[in-house]
Amino acid sequence: MAMTRTISLAIESRPECIELLGGAVNGLCGLTALPPADVAQIELAVVEAVNNAVEHAYHGEPGHAVLVEFRLSPEAFSVSVRDRGDPMDPLQLTAPVAAVKPDRADPETWPLRGRGLSIIKSCMDSVEYHVGDGQNTLTMRRTLKGSRPA
Amino acid sequence: MAMTRTISLAIESRPECIELLGGAVNGLCGLTALPPADVAQIELAVVEAVNNAVEHAYHGEPGHAVLVEFRLSPEAFSVSVRDRGDPMDPLQLTAPVAAVKPDRADPETWPLRGRGLSIIKSCMDSVEYHVGDGQNTLTMRRTLKGSRPA
Amino acid sequence: MVVTHRTVEGIDVIALSGRLMMADVAQVRQRLLDVVEKGGGKLALDLAEVGFMDSSGLSVLVSVFKAARLKNGEVVLLRPNPTVRSLIELTRLQQIFSIFDEEATALARLR
Amino acid sequence: MVVTHRTVEGIDVIALSGRLMMADVAQVRQRLLDVVEKGGGKLALDLAEVGFMDSSGLSVLVSVFKAARLKNGEVVLLRPNPTVRSLIELTRLQQIFSIFDEEATALARLR
Ligand SMILES: Nc1ncnc2c1ncn2[C@@H]1O[C@H](COP(=O)(O)OP(=O)(O)O)[C@@H](O)[C@H]1O
Numbered sequence A, B: 001m002a003m004t005r006t007i008s009l010a011i012e013s014r015p016e017c018i019e020l021l022g023g024a025v026n027g028l029c030g031l032t033a034l035p036p037a038d039v040a041q042i043e044l045a046v047v048e049a050v051n052n053a054v055e056h057a058y059h060g061e062p063g064h065a066v067l068v069e070f071r072l073s074p075e076a077f078s079v080s081v082r083d084r085g086d087p088m089d090p091l092q093l094t095a096p097v098a099a100v101k102p103d104r105a106d107p108e109t110w111p112l113r114g115r116g117l118s119i120i121k122s123c124m125d126s127v128e129y130h131v132g133d134g135q136n137t138l139t140m141r142r143t144l145k146g147s148r149p150a
Numbered sequence C, D: 001m002v003v004t005h006r007t008v009e010g011i012d013v014i015a016l017s018g019r020l021m022m023a024d025v026a027q028v029r030q031r032l033l034d035v036v037e038k039g040g041g042k043l044a045l046d047l048a049e050v051g052f053m054d055s056s057g058l059s060v061l062v063s064v065f066k067a068a069r070l071k072n073g074e075v076v077l078l079r080p081n082p083t084v085r086s087l088i089e090l091t092r093l094q095q096i097f098s099i100f101d102e103e104a105t106a107l108a109r110l111r
């Protein structure tokens, strides 16, 4: 079937519900020929993006909606995470990650946060962020065919 | 977590999209302690219910929405399938299945259809149908704790 | 859904692989009915690689068997996985389909 | 998330089991910080049964290590599965956490 198929998922902005999205992503990836390690990466990227929407866009407040849309085509698996909360500064996505190398001897360099976006970027082939109409959308794409750069 | 968590899924009324729901259900059930045979039954029940919404409520027309809502609690897994198409005669659900036993010698008795609802009833512990506000909802429930009657 | 066809001494052996759902039904039914039409109406359907089947998939099996019967043939099933097997039993279709674990036994029955 | 705690010659061995995600972070962090506070600050965290972890879960490991370090202790990791291991490498945390496949080796290191 050389077509794009779409499924939309929605949860409330509560941490307990994020696991449900993780489970669903896992099952959806099971329909592709992706090996388990790749499925785990995609699940991780989606969970990080949804964590961010809950924590940053909605400031941890329950009662809001987080929408996740999956598009599956023979070439790619793409996922959009949408919220209607406070938008992210798009520079967060494009700015090079402050390259603090964790140093065993100096606990000050041990990162407690600020890892979500860079995890998403390493797990997916492309990541975009779009703000408009009171809605913020992070779209991630993972190529299904051919090899991908490490 | 002794709470109920909910996730909503939506597809367009196209047969190609039903597989996506099947995959997602599979992954969601993977978050429970249900054994694989039980997960397969739940997936089958959901697929049959969505098939019916696409085929009967929307008469096979694409462009409509089928909504599937999952509620996961420690006691039960419940699934509602909603459409805004032509409702089903509720008697279809409660009437005893016409017990035509397929007879090897007589191809007239070989069933080509009319199995969906009885499959759903055997795979789940309870099934209800509700019509209201232009929306039709089939709700199925599967108990998670204790043994269930065969 | 991948359909693979070979012939063993006049018997059509068809292996299905994938998920047999509403979206695949029209194509798979046509493919199998073509085999019945061109062949002798004796079919062994290997379901070992079918991971999921719903009632629309079952209806394909039934309609192919009906067509085979018109040629005095028969359709038998090979190695359905536990999920598919329990669907067949749920719908009592084991009353009409013979199910085999070994291709050789299935072929002996059809011969 | 199930947390199991035992002590081996003054070293705290804690096995986590399940998925370590944002919803579990507060509870698991508190539980582990309690162990650090009451014990000697030497912890082996057995991750063999952790099927999934996100960056909020990692931050728990880091903050527990920080607390242990204040007692001149250390946190080492046991048997992360491939997924969790690659998350640790992605975030370069193998620079601070030593990772072991055998409990005995981990205990020897902490002793
Ligand atoms: N969905 C989002 N909405 C609003 N702000 C966001 C979103 N995602 C990320 N941010 C901002 O970008 C920063 C970096 O995000 P991230 O790399 O995920 O690390 P962390 O979430 O641990 O801070 C966050 O601290 C937040 O300010």
Ligand SMILES: Nc1ncnc2c1ncn2[C@@H]1O[C@H](COP(=O)(O)OP(=O)(O)O)[C@@H](O)[C@H]1O
Binding pocket: B052, B053, B056, B057, B086, B087, B088, B089, B092, B112, B113, B114, B115, B116, B117, B118
């Ligand atoms: N969601 C639905 N909306 C409208 N009608 C339905 C729906 N589900 C079932 N029906 C009606 O009930 C009948 C029996 O359904 P079912 O047992 O699933 O068998 P089949 O779909 O093979 O006919 C259908 O033929 C249809 O008339």
